Amino acid sequence: MAAPFDMDDDSVVVIIGTGAGGGVLANELAQKGVSVVALEAGGRYLPEDYINDEWESFGQLAWTDPRTTSGDWRVAKDFSGLPAWIVKAVGGTTTHWAGASLRFQEHEWKPRTTYGAVQGANLLDWPIDAAEMEPWYALAETKLGVTRTEGRPGLPGNNNYLVFEKGAKALGYTEVHTGRMAINSQDYDDRMACQQTGFCFQGCKWGAKWSSAYTDIPRGEATGNLEVRERSHVARILHDDSGKATGVEYYDADGTLQMQKARIVCVAGNSFESPRLLLNSASSMFPDGLANSSGQVGRNYMRHMTGSVYATFDKPVRMWRGTTMAGIIQDEARHDPSRGFVGGYEMETLSLGIPFMAAFLDPGGWGREFTTALDAYENMAGMWLVGEDMPQETNRVTLNHDITDQHGLPVANVHFDDHPNDRAMRAHAYKQGIAIYEAVGATRTFPTPPYPSTHNLGTNRMSENPRDGVVNRWGQTHDVPNLFVSDGSQFTSGAAENPTLTIVALAIRQADHIAGEMSKQNI
Amino acid sequence: MTKTATRGMTRRQLLTRASAVGAGFVAGSGFIAAPDAAWAYETGSIEPAAFATLVQMARDIYPHDRIPDENYVLAVKGYDTPEAAPAIMAGIAALDAAAQGRGFASYIETGWERDRVDILRAMEDSAFFQQIRGGLVTGLYNQKAVWPIFGYEGESYSLGGYIDRGFNDINWL
Numbered sequence: 001m002a003a004p005f006d007m008d009d010d011s012v013v014v015i016i017g018t019g020a021g022g023g024v025l026a027n028e029l030a031q032k033g034v035s036v037v038a039l040e041a042g043g044r045y046l047p048e049d050y051i052n053d054e055w056e057s058f059g060q061l062a063w064t065d066p067r068t069t070s071g072d073w074r075v076a077k078d079f080s081g082l083p084a085w086i087v088k089a090v091g092g093t094t095t096h097w098a099g100a101s102l103r104f105q106e107h108e109w110k111p112r113t114t115y116g117a118v119q120g121a122n123l124l125d126w127p128i129d130a131a132e133m134e135p136w137y138a139l140a141e142t143k144l145g146v147t148r149t150e151g152r153p154g155l156p157g158n159n160n161y162l163v164f165e166k167g168a169k170a171l172g173y174t175e176v177h178t179g180r181m182a183i184n185s186q187d188y189d190d191r192m193a194c195q196q197t198g199f200c201f202q203g204c205k206w207g208a209k210w211s212s213a214y215t216d217i218p219r220g221e222a223t224g225n226l227e228v229r230e231r232s233h234v235a236r237i238l239h240d241d242s243g244k245a246t247g248v249e250y251y252d253a254d255g256t257l258q259m260q261k262a263r264i265v266c267v268a269g270n271s272f273e274s275p276r277l278l279l280n281s282a283s284s285m286f287p288d289g290l291a292n293s294s295g296q297v298g299r300n301y302m303r304h305m306t307g308s309v310y311a312t313f314d315k316p317v318r319m320w321r322g323t324t325m326a327g328i329i330q331d332e333a334r335h336d337p338s339r340g341f342v343g344g345y346e347m348e349t350l351s352l353g354i355p356f357m358a359a360f361l362d363p364g365g366w367g368r369e370f371t372t373a374l375d376a377y378e379n380m381a382g383m384w385l386v387g388e389d390m391p392q393e394t395n396r397v398t399l400n401h402d403i404t405d406q407h408g409l410p411v412a413n414v415h416f417d418d419h420p421n422d423r424a425m426r427a428h429a430y431k432q433g434i435a436i437y438e439a440v441g442a443t444r445t446f447p448t449p450p451y452p453s454t455h456n457l458g459t460n461r462m463s464e465n466p467r468d469g470v471v472n473r474w475g476q477t478h479d480v481p482n483l484f485v486s487d488g489s490q491f492t493s494g495a496a497e498n499p500t501l502t503i504v505a506l507a508i509r510q511a512d513h514i515a516g517e518m519s520k521q522n523i
Numbered sequence: 524m525t526k527t528a529t530r531g532m533t534r535r536q537l538l539t540r541a542s543a544v545g546a547g548f549v550a551g552s553g554f555i556a557a558p559d560a561a562w563a564y565e566t567g568s569i570e571p572a573a574f575a576t577l578v579q580m581a582r583d584i585y586p587h588d589r590i591p592d593e594n595y596v597l598a599v600k601g602y603d604t605p606e607a608a609p610a611i612m613a614g615i616a617a618l619d620a621a622a623q624g625r626g627f628a629s630y631i632e633t634g635w636e637r638d639r640v641d642i643l644r645a646m647e648d649s650a651f652f653q654q655i656r657g658g659l660v661t662g663l664y665n666q667k668a669v670w671p672i673f674g675y676e677g678e679s680y681s682l683g684g685y686i687d688r689g690f691n692d693i694n695w696l
Contacts, residue, residue, distance in 0.1 A: 052678035055665050158685075159693040166696050197684030205680045315695045320675065322690035354675040358664035366584045366647075366656055367640060374664075375587060378674030440696065 003227035005037050010261035012037045013514070014248055015268060016234045016277065019092020020503040021487035022268030023212030024143070026228070027220035028511030034518065035225050037260055038217075039232040039250055041269070042088035045095065046214055050203030054355045057202035061095055063088040067272065068400045071416040074449045078363035083414040085452040086270055090230050091213025093270070093454070094500070095203045098325035099183040099210070100348060101146040102497035103137050106130040107335055108343075108388070111493040114335060115342040120419055121390035122300055126492040127464040127473040133505060140505040144182035144210040145189055153185045154178045155194060158322025160349045163313070163381040167436035168329045168347075175330035179348070182210040182500075183323060189215070198351070200324035232258075235409055237265055237281040237290055237483065245290075245483045251407045264514065264523055266475075268486040268507075271301060271456035275397045275489060276412040278460070278470075291460070291477035296470050298398055300391035300461050301414065302494040303453040305422045307385045308350060309433030310361065311442035312376040319351040319381050327383075332432060333496045341424040344496045345387025347433060352382070360451050373446060381437060385429040386455070388496045390419035397459050455499050460489040474513045475506065482523050486510055555596070564596050568608035573615040576631045577602070577655070580618065583639045584656050585663055589672050598662035599655070614651030621646060 005012050013029055015022045018040045026038045042063075051057040062085060069076040069083045076083075087093045107114045109130055112123040141149040148154050155178045157165060168176045183200070184193045194208040207214055220226035231253035238246045238259070247261040267274045275298040279289040289297050327349030334344050352360060354377060362370055373380075400413040418426075430447040437445055463469025466478035475490050477483045488503050495502075517523045555575050556563035566574045581595045602611045618630045621642045627633040630642065646652050663669065670677055679685055 052680050055661060156691060158690045162691060162693050162696055194686075195684030196686040196690035197679050199678065199680070206684075316674070317693060318674070318676075318689070321679070321685040321688075353677070354670055354673050355661070355665045359660050364656075368586055371586050374673060375589075 002224040003035070003221070005035060005227050007258065007260050009035070010247070011035060011263050012261070013264045013266060014039065014260055014262040015266045015486065016248065017041075017092060017268035017270065017273070017487060018090050018212060018217060018228060019087070019268065019270070019487065020094050020097075020212065020500045021507045022266065023091060023094065023216045024504050024507040025266060025268065025486045025511050026226050027212070027216035028508055029515060030220035030223045030225035032511065032515040033225060034515055036220070036227070037262075038226060038228045039234050039248065039260070040090050040228060040230045041233040041273075042090060042092075042230065044090040044213070044230050045203065047203065047205045047207045050095070050205050052197070052199040052202055052205065054202065054353050057199075061087045061089050061203065065405050066403055066411045068403060068411060068413045069415070070413060071395070073416040073418060074363070075452055076416070078449075079452050082452045084270075084272060084456055085454050086456065089213065090217060090228060091211045094211040095213055096201050096454070097500055098200050098498070099181045099323075100325050100328070100498040101141065101144055101180050101182045101501040102346070104130065104133070104495045104497055104502060105333065108493065108495035109133075111343070111388075118342060118390060118421060120392060121421065122393045123391060124461070124463060124468055124492050126462060128462075133509075136505040136509040137501065139508050140501050143508070144501065144504065145184055145191070146180050146182050146501070147185050148177070148180045152188070155181055155183060155185045155323055155326040156196075157327065158196060158319075159317050160319035160322070160351055160381050161327035163317055163440055164327050164329070164349050164383055164436065167440040170439035171432070171435055173329050173331045177328060178326040179328045181323070181326055183326065184208045191215075194323055196322040198320050198322060198324060233407060234269070234277060235280065235407060237267075237277065239283065239285065239290070239480065241285075243285060243480060245480055255407070264482045264484065264518070266484040266486045266514075267460075270487055271459045271489040272397055272412045272414060274485060274487055275459040276399065279399050280409055286479075291470055291479045291483060293479050294463075294467055294469060296461060296468070298459050299393045299396045300458045301395040301397055301416060301456070302389050302391055302458040302491065303416060303450075304455040304457075304494055305345060305385070305387040305389045305425045305429070306450040306453075306455075307426050307430060308382060308448040308451075309385065309430060309437065310373075310380055310382040310446040310448055311434070311437030312373065312444045313379045313381065313441060314443055316378050317381045318378060320353055324351055325349055325384070329436075332429070339428055341421045341428065343388030343421070343425065345385055345425055345429050346496050346498075347429070347436075348384045348386065350382045350384035361446060361448055363449065373444070376444070383433055383436070385426070385433060386496065386498060387425050387429065388494050389422045391458055391461070391493060392417070392419055455488070455494070457488045457491040457494050457499060460485045462490045462492045475510050484510065484514065564600065567603045568605045569603045569611055573612050574603065576615045576618065576629070577611060579631050579639070580615075580643070580655060581659055581663070583636060583643060585659055586636065587669075587672070590663075590669055594663060594666055594669050597666060598659050601658070601662065610651070614649075614655070617646070617651065618642065
């Protein structure tokens with residue numbers, strides 16, 4: 001049967017969310033002939049709709065439904081209602097992401113074995129490893145057209161990169177280049193090459209950056225096997241007396257509650273909404289939430305150790321020109337406990353426009369110390385620091401029953417405390433970032449605190465033993481055989497790398513598994 | 524420096540009255556204007572003197588010497604509504620009281636920025652201060668008119684990006 005599908009059609013796979021996880025999974029299944037209904041809370045925006053204006057674009061794309069925060073992270077103080085800067089739209093945060101596409105390092109699949117017991121951390125090895133993931137990473141790199149893989153050339157370096165590269169080389173760093181990016185350095189897969197426009201975070205108006213919004217989603221729809229229902233917010237996953245998922249209840253674009261039956265349900269709403277949905281799906285049979293016999297749903301929330309370093313110089317840089325994040329130093333990504341912490345971090349070029357720089361350079365800051373920094377904006381260079389943070393059981397997404405969203409559903413509270421390892425790594429990264437810019441003659445440097453999270457991971461983590469996590473090696477929940485998790489919330493650990501490539505690789509692999517199990521009548 | 528003035532005042536009158544009170548502000552019947560009459564804003568619900576103080580406060584929080592008063596006026600005029608005005612005027616009254624507590628006639632007549640900033644520092648945790656500061660982050664810096672002052676070029680898509688327009692033109696490294 002071809003799309004659109006009937007509400008009572010219980011042969012379909014329902015996928016909740018259409019980003020790097022859900023969007024890819026939807027297309028991959030559709031290509032294999034599986035009938036898919038994808039429910040997306042946001043609307044549909046394409047390159048011609050994207051707005052190259054930071055706040056206006058934020059208003060168009062960002063998930064701004066209410067959320068609450070707690071914990072000692074500075075985001076809870078500075079942006080208490082906005083724990084994450086992620087997207088509510090068809091394509092999810094693949095519209096907003098910067099395009100950095102890095103594989104995990106081999107040891108990062110086994111953090112408990114590699115790092116040992118870290119006090120206060122709930123470290124666990126993934127049930128999968130680098131060798132198993134290698135072919136899936138290769139497929140993901142082909143899909144995204146990642147530069148510096150399979151012979152694709154790197155992007156040219158912009159002004160911000162040239163400052164960063166010169167400082168890095170002065171410090172003796174050797175793994176310095178314009179990144180492995182899902183942004184075309186030449187025409188590829190019906191997408192044109194990067195025009196060095198900036199505004200990568202606001203949706204690429206050229207379509208040079210890979211986003212599921214204009215690749216996987218329309219290609220899946222073209223098969224006739226995929227129906228995307230936008231502005232459809234899932235409220236609850238339903239199950240029968242045997243404990244199998246039977247469908248979902250969702251609010252459609254008009255706010256009317258609908259029920260879609262399903263053979264399989266896949267949750268890919270990101271690391272806040274996915275556990276929130278499982279918790280909001282509690283029933284008499286599953287009083288602590290769906291798939292939560294381990295008690296791990298919502299726990300081990302990771303957001304990467306992050307921070308930024310900006311620096312001003314006596315001459316212009318104009319960092320905003322060109323690809324936002326095409327620049328990386330990987331020398332510090334190794335695991336080297338002699339630095340005073342386990343795991344490693346990447347340094348990547350980053351720039352913000354004046355409106356966001358004013359909001360994020362030093363949240364709450366004011367007076368001339370702050371404004372003279374902005375006065376030197378034209379002479380500013382910037383980098384982002386992103387490294388592995390420690391999973392902690394108490395860093396978690398819970399339901400806040402005191403606050404409900406527009407549908408009357410309890411919102412997610414996001415609690416996060418930095419682990420001492422996170423703080424030690426951030427201090428090291430600030431020091432190195434500052435040294436890089438001072439080596440090029442910086443007149444002033446700014447160790448800038450973390451922004452609202454863009455890398456949200458780990459709240460439905462993968463584990464060999466059902467006691468330790470929520471899903472197994474396929475992203476299938478330990479408790480409900482036809483319920484899968486397909487986004488970054490299944491991450492057992494965060495690694496140092498930007499997570500999208502791994503989310504995509506896991507989604508391609510999961511699609512292969514689900515289609516196989518369906519044809520064998522195992523699910 | 525922002526001046527309050529009476530509607531219909533000539534530029535000369537404005538300057539005369541302004542100079543009569545030195546660096547202070549002149550309260551008129553609902554108008555504040557630049558001394559050179561390059562712009563004017565008719566206040567609605569906030570008394571002109573209080574509005575002028577609010578504009579000075581905005582500049583003291585985010586001082587950019589190359590940004591004209593007009594942009595600070597635009598950044599705070601959203602408070603000039605019947606709903607918002609009472610709280611703003613109460614906040615300005617508290618600001619003036621704090622200035623008077625330090626021996627100044629009022630906030631706006633506190634001559635040195637350093638002294639005004641001391642007054643603001645002492646109240647920076649107040650809801651009023653945080654409301655004004657928080658509002659300015661978007662109210663001031665999201666005005667396209669101020670971007671060129673910082674050298675920021677805004678969108679470039681309509682010009683074809685920077686691929687042929689200097690994305691890698693740095694020449695001093």
